[in-house]
Amino acid sequence: xxxxxxxxxxxxxxxxxxxxxxxxxxxxxxxxxxxxxxxxxxxxxxxxxxxxxxxxxxxxxxxxxxxxxxxxxxxxxxxxxxxxxxxxxxxxxxxxxxxxxxxxxxxxxxxxxxxxxxxxxxxxxxxxxxxxxxxxxxxxxxxxxxxxxxxxxxxxxxxxxxxxxxxxxxxxxxxxxxxxxxxxxxxxxxxxxxxxxxxxxxxxxxxxxxxxxxxxxxxxxxxxxxxxxxxxxxxxxxxxxxxxxxxxxxxxxxxxxxxxxxxxx
Amino acid sequence: xxxxxxxxxxxxxxxxxxxxxxxxxxxxxxxxxxxxxxxxxxxxxxxxxxxxxxxxxxxxxxxxxxxxxxxxxxxxxxxxxxxxxxxxxxxxxxxxxxxxxxxxxxxxxxxxxxxxxxxxxxxxxxxxxxxxxxxxxxxxxxxxxxxxxxxxxxxxxxxxxxxxxxxxxxxxxxxxxxxxxxxxxxxxxxxxxxxxxxxxxxxxxxxxxxxxxxxxxxxxxxxxxxxxxxxxxxxxxxxxxxxxxxxxxxxxxxxxxxxxxxxxx
Numbered sequence: 001x002x003x004x005x006x007x008x009x010x011x012x013x014x015x016x017x018x019x020x021x022x023x024x025x026x027x028x029x030x031x032x033x034x035x036x037x038x039x040x041x042x043x044x045x046x047x048x049x050x051x052x053x054x055x056x057x058x059x060x061x062x063x064x065x066x067x068x069x070x071x072x073x074x075x076x077x078x079x080x081x082x083x084x085x086x087x088x089x090x091x092x093x094x095x096x097x098x099x100x101x102x103x104x105x106x107x108x109x110x111x112x113x114x115x116x117x118x119x120x121x122x123x124x125x126x127x128x129x130x131x132x133x134x135x136x137x138x139x140x141x142x143x144x145x146x147x148x149x150x151x152x153x154x155x156x157x158x159x160x161x162x163x164x165x166x167x168x169x170x171x172x173x174x175x176x177x178x179x180x181x182x183x184x185x186x187x188x189x190x191x192x193x194x195x196x197x198x199x200x201x202x203x204x205x206x207x208x209x210x211x212x213x214x215x216x217x218x219x220x221x222x223x224x225x226x227x228x229x230x231x232x233x234x235x236x237x238x239x240x241x242x243x244x245x246x247x248x249x250x251x252x253x254x255x256x257x258x259x260x261x262x263x264x265x
Numbered sequence: 266x267x268x269x270x271x272x273x274x275x276x277x278x279x280x281x282x283x284x285x286x287x288x289x290x291x292x293x294x295x296x297x298x299x300x301x302x303x304x305x306x307x308x309x310x311x312x313x314x315x316x317x318x319x320x321x322x323x324x325x326x327x328x329x330x331x332x333x334x335x336x337x338x339x340x341x342x343x344x345x346x347x348x349x350x351x352x353x354x355x356x357x358x359x360x361x362x363x364x365x366x367x368x369x370x371x372x373x374x375x376x377x378x379x380x381x382x383x384x385x386x387x388x389x390x391x392x393x394x395x396x397x398x399x400x401x402x403x404x405x406x407x408x409x410x411x412x413x414x415x416x417x418x419x420x421x422x423x424x425x426x427x428x429x430x431x432x433x434x435x436x437x438x439x440x441x442x443x444x445x446x447x448x449x450x451x452x453x454x455x456x457x458x459x460x461x462x463x464x465x466x467x468x469x470x471x472x473x474x475x476x477x478x479x480x481x482x483x484x485x486x487x488x489x490x491x492x493x494x495x496x497x498x499x500x501x502x503x504x505x506x507x508x509x510x511x512x513x514x515x516x517x518x519x520x521x522x523x524x525x526x527x528x529x530x
Contacts, residue, residue: 031441038448042457049458050308053315058307177285189293192300200307205299 007107011115018118032121036077040128043069043195058199063139064227065197070132071226072194072219075159077129079167080122082160086114087167088184091174100262110253114168137226144226151230155222158242159194162218165249166190172249175256194219214241268363269371276375287383294331294387301327302398316462321400322488326459328391328399329484334456335377335384337419337483339426342373343446346430347439356527366427366514373423402489410496414483417500417507421478424510425450431514434521455481461490475510478503 022029047069051062060068090113093099102113137144144152170187193215201210210216214237221234280287302324309320318326346369349355358365392399429446432439451457453476460471460481471477482499485491491499 025438028438028441031445035441035444035448038445042448042452045452046457049462050304052464053462054308054312057304058310173289177283177289186289186293186296189296189300192297193303196300196303197307200303205303 007111010107010112014116015118019120022120029121032119033124036080036121036125037128040073040077040125040132043073044132058197060197060199061140063136064223067133067136067140067226068197068219068223069195070129070136071156071159071223072191074126074129074133075156075163075194075218076191077122077126078156078160079163081119081126082123083114083164083167084122085117085119087164087171089117090114091171091184094174094256094260097262099260103262109257110168110250114164133226140227142226148225148230151235152222152225155225155235155238158238159218159222161242162214162245163187163191165245166215168249169252172253172256175259190215198224214238214245217241269367272368272371273375276372277378279372280376280379284379284383287380290380291335291383291387294335294384295391298328298331298391298395302395316459318459318461318490319400321398322490323459324395325399325401326484326488326490328388328395329488330456330480332384332388333415333418333483333487334480335387336381337377337415337422338380338480339373339422340376340380342369342376342423342426343429343443344440345369346427347433347443350430350433350521350525351437353527355525359522359527365518366511369427370420370423373419377419400489401487404489406493407486407489407496410493410500411483411487414478414486414496414500414503417503418478418480418483420507421475421503421510424507424514425475425479427514428510428517431517431521434517434524450476450479453477454479455484459485459490461485472499473502475506478506 044066047062047065050057051065055061057065090099093102093113099109099113102109102116105112167184167187170184170190190213193209193213196216198206198210198216198220201216217234217238218241221231221238224231224234305315305320305323305327309315309323313319315323355365358368425446429439429443432442436442453460453471453474455477460468460477463471471481478499482491482503486496486499
């Protein structure tokens with residue numbers, strides 16, 4: 001319990017430092033907020049263009065699809081806001097030897113490395129994603145109850161943990177392949193699946209991307225809760241996947257850490 | 266020229282060191298292609314044609330876009346140039362009879378040869394799986410137009426990346442600008458949706474922007490989405506943009522150097 005409280009205090013101190021830093025470099029914060037907003041726009045434009053030529057995709061209407069995309073973007077914005085910078089820099093720090101800095105800190109190296117920076121722009125654009133979800137739900141005439149919203153929030157949290165785990169595993173490759181430049185793209189590619197409806201997956205592809213890799217469940221499970229109400233099967237599956245992926249990420253990271261040779265003289 | 270040939274060879278060697286990164290990127294190319302296949306496959310369900318094109322034609326377009334990017338895409342040149350400026354590594358070029366643009370484009374060429382080989386390998390693996398879904402036109406003129414178009418695309422991609430790298434003369438942190446341009450380039454370059462699916466007015470406006478020639482144009486010529494008159498007209502506009510962007514890159518270098526301070530002894 002002491003350890004958890006200590007890590008929480010460290011995270012709060014890092015968050016406070018990041019917020020102060022963000023307000024010092026307001027121009028930078030603005031640029032990054034625009035970047036995040038533009039990527040959300042790119043995703044929305046893609047959906048709008050496709051639906052300007054067809055009424056449904058895998059049985060999902062335009063606003064159902066926007067709600068799904070909004071859910072996927074919300075998870076990703078939270079991840080970007082809380083963990084992206086730390087994990088992204090981890091890859092480069094492993095190559096340059098700067099990762100020593102995290103090993104010398106009084107805490108778990110993965111926690112220290114991945115929570116060092118909090119990006120306000122990512123979190124701010126989380127509100128844009130929430131706006132997209134609310135707008136889509138209103139267009140669909142859906143009014144979810146309080147219980148549905150709580151379950152939805154818990155599922156979003158599970159999604160963030162799964163995304164975090166996937167990103168940690170991708171960047172941990174740096175322990176083996178020296179340079180992680182471009183590897184972060186693998187995470188983004190994998191997460192593109194989370195913007196597709198479950199019904200678009202069939203056969204072996206469905207088995208891999210719905211049941212083995214939870215990239216589809218991450219967004220589909222919460223979106224379905226809003227669209228169709230609570231479905232226990234999806235909720236249980238998502239919880240199990242969250243625990244399994246987090247455990248796997250920790251195992252991969254620690255295996256990689258054993259290979260780390262540092263850069264000190 | 267010999268010094269740039271040496272830079273090219275050194276670039277080849279240093280890129281081969283990071284062959285695993287290209288390998289990982291190639292593997293995730295398949296995932297990206299799978300996302301496209303699933304999304305557009307679902308969109309085409311019940312629609313024999315979207316925007317006048319069959320599913321096979323649209324899939325062929327995306328395959329062409331992905332493979333061509335391995336040959337002409339500027340993946341991280343802006344970051345590398347920005348780092349050279351930020352860390353003062355450009356000082357060595359100021360003291361030698363070396364043109365920094367020519368040096369960088371030589372290294373860029375080398376990197377694209379390595380990534381192009383990985384692109385071809387990926388295509389060779391993918392072809393047996395997707396052959397039945399591909400529909401490539403056999404007009405000889407398309408190859409004649411695509412070859413110079415690809416060369417100009419590479420120049421445009423590199424020059425834009427170079428200009429964004431030059432921003433490091435003015436800003437401490439340029440990654441935000443780089444990602445901002447990436448989002449615009451992906452959308453207006455036709456990597457998210459084929460540009461001919463946009464409303465007619467937006468498509469016409471896009472034709473006069475440089476992004477149109479970064480990916481969409483060569484892929485559209487190759488896969489039959491553009492006819493001969495538009496292709497020739499496009500080639501002329503593309504040549505204009507290539508020249509204009511090389512000029513802009515030179516201007517950015519000259520103006521940036523005025524702000525540059527070489528420190529250290």
